Ligand SMILES: Nc1ncnc2c1ncn2[C@@H]1O[C@H](COP(=O)(O)OP(=O)(O)OP(=O)(O)O)[C@@H](O)[C@H]1O
């Protein structure tokens with residue numbers, strides 16, 4: 001459905017000289033820095049996938065989304081979505097996709113939400129029947145009714161995001177692009193948006209690509225993740241594979257019934273202790289949790305214990321920080 | 328095409344409805360722009376009292392030229408408000424323009440529909456009134472060809488000024504810092520066609536004859552309507568070149584606009 005090969009986007013950022021003479025120099029010298037926002041990206045996305053696209057600030061996520069939605073022309077490389085070239089076939093293409101940029105709205109600032117939505121019906125030439133059916137459905141699932149008659153400028157961030165997502169889906173797009181759809185939202189609002197995205201993906205078969213800085217978005221929603229940094233793909237694949245490949249060690253927390261000065265155990269290292277509570281770290285694949293617990297309880301008296309899986313946050317942070325995949 | 332027109336109508340409806348939401352400020356601006364226009368005409372008349380004529384033209388003759396340009400500019404400013412360079416430049420920086428690119432409708436139609444400054448009506452009405460009184464100052468007989476030419480003149484000037492706005496808006500893809508330069512461009516164009524061209528140096532006049540054909544938009548039709556002799560001895564059909572001149576500037580502007588959009592898509596904001 002989406003095929004990207006060796007895609008790059010380089011920006012020339014011109015140096016600016018200030019003042020009157022500076023303006024003249026700007027005209028003639030044109031010195032610039034080259035920013036390689038996206039650098040040789042290749043991936044494919046199949047119909048019906050729900051893909052999370054993550055990476056630190058300035059990694060090139062938005063730039064990629066802008067190329068995929070036809071807002072930007074790539075510097076080099078190939079890009080084909082549903083057989084179309086987004087920037088060249090703009091009108092034909094955007095009629096078949098939806099996009100939400102979390103930082104801004106598509107809706108008309110001074111109009112009540114419902115009027116904006118009605119206008120979109122005409123913009124996308126949506127048949128009356130399917131418009132009504134979609135709108136009725138989204139009104140319930142996104143709980144739009146309380147603010148349908150409120151001008152967009154008066155909406156809260158969460159309400160506006162729901163209205164925007166509704167607006168992007170009314171014309172039954174085959175692909176939905178979401179650039180930071182949960183930015184600035186509270187936990188409840190985030191959860192609501194996540195559930196909705198999942199539902200749209202499952203029930204309508206809409207392909208979804210979303211960027212986010214909130215890894216729980218990815219964890220709860222996406223089967224597949226792509227991690228980008230400095231314009232290059234660091235990882236691409238199933239979330240579980242990511243954890244298995246890079247996931248740090250698992251953790252076993254033990255509350256001992258007695259005070260042992262150094263409760264060493266073969267197969268795990270002590271990562272820390274707090275009073276009677278000791279935390280062990282051990283690698284998946286080297287020793288099973290049950291085996292480890294058996295070894296400990298054979299030697300010591302245990303009151304309580306808990307196994308912790310490596311957190312995705314932790315994993316991703318390590319990838320960003322250590323650039324594990326470099327070279 | 329039909330879809331685009333239908334949509335344009337709807338977008339205008341939206342603009343007008345949202346402006347009506349702020350009824351009080353709308354009324355104030357309506358009166359305000361009207362008063363400013365009135366003041367501008369009054370100061371022109373005052374200047375005139377001291378010099379008595381401008382390059383041999385009487386107050387009535389200059390007023391005809393000036394008012395026609397003001398009136399057309401007012402109408403253009405209302406219709407082409409979406410292309411107003413300072414406003415458009417802001418929309419590009421804010422990313423509003425990207426949102427237009429995401430919709431399956433011709434982009435120029437969307438920009439036209441993105442703003443419609445109804446409050447300019449105040450200025451337009453005052454302009455029309457003053458234009459009528461300027462006509463009264465000119466003791467010329469009106470004939471059907473003259474009426475036709477006056478109408479063509481207004482329409483062509485709207486196209487011309489619209490072209491200038493579009494060029495100015497396009498320049499903001501490259502730079503917003505030089506918005507002043509862009510304004511000199513649009514308001515300079517207005518100045519040129521609202522004055523009798525024979526008062527300008529030959530070089531400037533030739534530029535506005537052969538490069539940017541502004542002279543056919545105002546000066547020549549005015550010569551015909553006011554029955555004045557042509558000091559430059561162009562062929563007799565020169566006044567009737569007005570629509571061609573207006574249209575060609577608008578077309579050139581739209582070509583530049585399309586080029587600008589391509590540039591924007593390669594650089595972003
Ligand atoms: N129009 C532009 N002109 C010049 N440089 C740009 C432009 N757009 C983006 N960049 C640069 O390209 C790089 C990638 O930016 P991009 O917005 O794609 O990052 P991102 O992954 O979306 O970051 P964030 O998580 O902060 O939104 C950054 O260094 C940015 O400064």
Ligand SMILES: [Mg+2]
Pocket residue numbers: 061062063179
């Ligand atoms: Mg971004």
